[in-house]
Amino acid sequence: MSTRDTTRRAGVRRSASVRAAVEELECDFLVIGSGIAGLWSALRLADHGRVLVVTKKDEAESNTNLAQGGIAAVVSQWDSVEAHVRDTLAVGAGLAKPRIVRDVVRAGPSMVAALIDVGVRFTFKGASESLRHLDLGLEGGHSAPRVVHAADLTGQEIESALVKAVSEHPQVTLLVHHLGIDLILASFRGRPRCTGAWVFDRRKRQIRRILAPVTVLATGGAGQVYRYTTNPEIATGDGVAMAFRAGGRVANMEFVQFHPTRLCLPGAGRFLVSEALRGAGGILRNARGEAFMKRVHPLADLAPRDVVARAIVAECRRTRMRYAYLDMTHLKPQFLHERFPNIDRRCRSLGIDMTREPIPVIPAAHYMCGGVMTDRWARTDLDGLWAAGEVASSGLHGANRLASNSLLEAMFFANAAAESAAKAYQRLRRSLPTAGSAAPPPPVGAHVTARREWALLRDIMWNSVGIIRDRAGLLAAMAVLRGLCRDAERRFLRIGANADTIEFRNASLVGKLIARSALERRESRGLHERTDWPKRDDDKWRHDTILLVRSR
Secondary structure, eight states: OOOOSOEEETTEEEEOSSOTTEEEEEOSEEEEOOSHHHHHHHHHHTTTSOEEEEOSSSTTOSHHHHOOSOEEOOOSTTOOHHHHHHHHHHHTTTOSOHHHHHHHHHTHHHHHHHHHHTTOOOOBSSSOOSGGGBOEEOOTTOSSOOEEOSTTOHHHHHHHHHHHHHHHOTTEEEEOSEEEEEEEEEEETTEEEEEEEEEEETTTTEEEEEEOSEEEEOOOOOGGGSSSBSSOTTOSOHHHHHHHHTTOOEEOTTOEEEEEEEEOSTTOTTOBOOTHHHHTTOEEEOTTOOBOGGGTOTTGGGSOHHHHHHHHHHHHHHHTOSOEEEEOTTSOHHHHHHHOHHHHHHHHHTTOOTTTSOEEEEEEEEEESOEEEOOTTOBOSSBTEEEOGGGEEOSSSTTSOOTTOHHHHHHHHHHHHHHHHHHHHHHHHHTOOOSOOOOOOOOBOOOOOOHHHHHHHHHHHHHHSSSSBOHHHHHHHHHHHHHHHHHHHHHHHHHOBOHHHHHHHHHHHHHHHHHHHHHHOOSOBTTBOBTTBOSOOHHHHOSOOEEOGGGO
């Protein structure tokens, strides 16, 4: 490959030897995504070479930034690794991998300490800032308080500290407003290898070809395929779609976690009402003021999220109400102001004083427990490709995620990806193919927004592939989703690459993968509820649901 007329910024090589329509960049490590998994892996990889971080919008827009609760870790003398492992396995409903769970839980305190070292300001009790004096929250499914937090803005605090650290590192370059289109594949010794990615610069309306021996997917979730979600607009499942099209295995896509309590007020948008409010004593009530969770589950309002979300939907149907109410009025106002300042401010701005009146809430798509299948070291099926965070199916969550385990998972597997990729880098770099890569995507096209198609995708996913499912609804959804996927591919090829064609192509494929997995799993387990198969069947279905590109 020609290296003439190159410039360097943070060690990234830019070549002008390709046609003007496609700019070519080279780096040692390509990270796609800028949540906690992407930023932490970038920081760790920067000790070993030049890192390029590609992110869809500005540096701070991610699910990490929206996380209010915190990061689960055993740092109290009253807690234990065994208890955290037990809670995670119980919520995972038989599909969480015990060895993975134990490794991740054991690493919890060191992950929290690492975040403190890079400047994350967690909330402590008193003046001491030792791990033993962290203020710990209690959330649904946990048997002990173990949620390390920064008031109710934990995600924002973590994201800010990591963005600052990455921005100041001389070996890291951030490319904002860039969308992943497809992975670049090459054949090496008879096996496909990932050698980088095609990306689209939204602001310059330009396609870029980025070549790297190591690519880390950290693109987050896919909440935007649903009508109601807590996820930001960028959560369109890009990494899962890119890996699947490239031939990587995806697993457990049917296990979509719906957060029980999204704020339901005009102008509230996707605002999440943290699980920590119920951990602090909040009570879910119906329109009559009845506390209905105590007749649903022994843990009442502290039941796991899937139980609470289904209970709210059922209660809304039973009482013909649009939403439920989260009641905090029995708690001291000063405590609520100090513990939940962000939620308090947001509610007040919309006319709700949670110290005096209950908060209207509805369930919303929140977290993908499935994703690109990875091993203990975050490696995927494709040589040269790693995945960490919500984009991956790591084996930690199984059929349901224990509250606040997601930031812990992202840290652990970003760490594992960086360690594993750094070791593999020298071997991969020496043998990186420079020819035979996949054909480029279509040229940049005019900006066209498929509003009708987006609305159809979100409605069919919410109504038929949502919190409660059945065979008839899933078959109807599959018929619609197949058509949407075909139309999305045609639109992408005909109109060309632009932000909407790229995102809808990815989102419609991910929607189809979720529906296909939900149709295949003929039981109810964890986050997957089938009214036509209402029981859990460990004899036949205690295994991952795995999809390959050839099974479409």
